[in-house]
Amino acid sequence: MNQELQNNSYDIIHALGGLNSKFSGKQVLLTGAAGFLGCQFVHYFKTLNEKAILDSPCHLYAWDNYMLGLPSWLENLKDDPSLTIQKKDV
Numbered sequence: 001m002n003q004e005l006q007n008n009s010y011d012i013i014h015a016l017g018g019l020n021s022k023f024s025g026k027q028v029l030l031t032g033a034a035g036f037l038g039c040q041f042v043h044y045f046k047t048l049n050e051k052a053i054l055d056s057p058c059h060l061y062a063w064d065n066y067m068l069g070l071p072s073w074l075e076n077l078k079d080d081p082s083l084t085i086q087k088k089d090v
Helices: 003-023 036-050
Strands: 027-031 059-064 083-087
Touching: 003 036, 027 036, 036 059, 036 083
Parallel strands: 027 059, 059 083
Antiparallel strands: none
C-alpha cells in the first residue's frame, strides 16, 4: 500500500477511536470506489481488517461504473477476501 494512503488510514482510525468498532462484522457498500474519496475509503477498510482493529473483519463491496477502467491499485486488491469489486452504475 502506498505510504501516504497508509498514513491517511492510520490518521482516520486514530481520529475515529472507538467508532471504528461499529464496522466490526458488517457489510459495507462503497459506491464510487475508483474515485479519489473511494480510494481513501477502500484503504481505510483494508487497514481496519489487516491490522485486526476490529473484533470481526468487515466486508467491503466496492462499486463503480469504472468508466475510465479499473485502476491498477484496485485491480491489485481483487484477491482480497474482505473486498468484492463489482462494476455497477448506480
